[in-house]
Amino acid sequence: MNIKSLLLGSAAALAAVSGAQAADAIVAAEPEPLEYVRVCDAFGTGYFYIPGTETCLKISGFIRFQTTFGEDQSGSSDWDAFSRGFIAFDAKSDTEFGTLTGFFAIEADQDNQNSNNFKVDEAYIQLGGFKVGSFWSWWDKGLNGETDINGNDTTKFNSVAYLYDGGTFQAGVAVEELEGVTSKPNGVGVSAIVSASLGGVSFDLLGSYDSEVEEGAIRGLVSADLGPGVLQALAIWSSDPNAYWSVSEWSVAASYRFNATEKFAITPGAQYFGNIRNGVEFNDAWVGSLGNEGFGNGDAWKVGITGDYQITEGLATRVTVNYTEVDYDTPIAGAQDDFISGFVRLQRDF
Template identity: 60%
Template sequence: MNIKSLLLGSAAALAAVSGAQAADAIIAAEPEPMEYVRVCDAFGTGYFYIPGTETCLKIGGYVRFQVDFDSRDILEGGATGDENWDAFTRGRVDFTAKSDTELGELTGFIAIQADADEDGFNNDFYLDEVYLQLGGFKAGTYLNWWDKGINGETDKLGGNRLTSIAYIYTGDAFTAGIQLDEIEPTIDGDARDLGIEALVSASLGAASFDLLGGYDFDAEEGAIRALVSAGVGPGTLQLAGVWASDPNTYYSRAEWSIAASYAFKATDRFTITPGVQYDDNFLFVDGTDAWRAGLTVDYAITSGLAMKATVNYNDVDGVDEFWDGFVRLQRSF
């Protein structure tokens, strides 16, 4: 075998091996393009598109540190219960999902929160509100219209978290709604029953008016509340009045109650709100009156962090006078 034949044979062998290796080579796939989160401005600030969908999501909530006080020594505390102050921390996360459909705006809302105390009580997370809404139809468990009060932390004008279904019409300056509530447990201690609410509200410039009524079918009693708000000078004046036929799910504090507050914005960050409330036939005891007067201050420490403090004086017929209130720090996001 001459040198030429040897070289040609070696070249052929190398070519065969190279071809086999090329057939077995692994080719890396091209990376798929990443879909970055897109801002959704169709429903206000804070929303973003869930990747791969046309649904907009907003995440919010707060962290709260609060100290409650009551001069009657009735707050949760020592083994004897004779404590006049109690500190706790609360965490809350809200998820709001929105999208446009051929039937109107579709909303889903979930609020999860829990209170933490050093003694280990009240540490379980729970659904504070959860509901869905399509256009004007709303169903779920949520704070109802009675939860709306006046400015400050002095008034006690009602408030419930019920499982309900509602229809709400919203116009430019007029809102009307009707809602059917599940009531459990009932005032009379029976099995679940029903209640109904109706709301009419209107606004004209800096003034607004709400008229709200509720009827408890189990107790066969109802309540009516009117609330007026108007810009007066450097602040907002609010007046409210409630009448209840007897104790019921919607209002059980007194037969008659009137309340007022004036939120005075001293600076861009500092608001002072004095308030007062008078109850006639308190706890539906004939001839028993109650007074409650107080002051609430709000201060925006910085963006996302605020301080709120309130102190209230209470005078009820046949009961020793007492003071109550709280101091709160809250980081909202």
């Protein structure tokens, strides 16, 4: 009896163990953990990896409310308020040819005169120093503050550009489509820039040629850290009105950004325009459309001051006031020869 009982007990135990193993075999596996967004610090702050890829993406933008003031800002009114939304997507990844970038930005304005005006700000592809697409040209770079005019408001083109970056020295060339800027078809422009920086001083020399009107322009810009701020100056010369500069034959400007505190800065600025364009009203927001008018013998000058205050992280305000005086070579009916203009801005960046 003892041997029989032992055999039966052993068989029951083996059956129990086998049953437990069989039960374990059919239990569903636990789900794999989700792949959370990972921070990408290879290209600066704000980037994260797109899940499942080695591409880093940064989403940024701003919301702006602004009220401008001055002569005839909106129809017969001397002031105009508008709101603007701007959002940008910047995708980057490392390749054997350098950093590959895809950039797209769009903005939309809302005011009583122009509702829901959506437009592409920039859209381009860049691989290393090679860049193609629609982007602002090197003429868009200006001085601190809001007093200077540094290029026509049409200096954003569909372009092919290459920029060599040697650290303290840069050099670049761009071929730009000028279609629609002048009245002639098949417009092509060429721009070249050299830049150098040493310590707190940097210098840019930029030249552009508009093949449609067969005219060109040159601009030099210098920036230097000086005391508690930044001193900047520029000089422009143009052979005649063209897609890059059509305001005057020559111009000089300067500004100084004084950083009063970590949150508050004041920037006074001034600009002089020699031999301004004939037959075109000189205004604070210059419109660079081209006609048949050449430069004349009139001149203009402009002085102003801009204040910036960082209210809190991501929220800032900017206020600017400018005074402009114009001496037309030939009087233009209805044109203002002296006026005050400016704006008050509140902007939330993200």
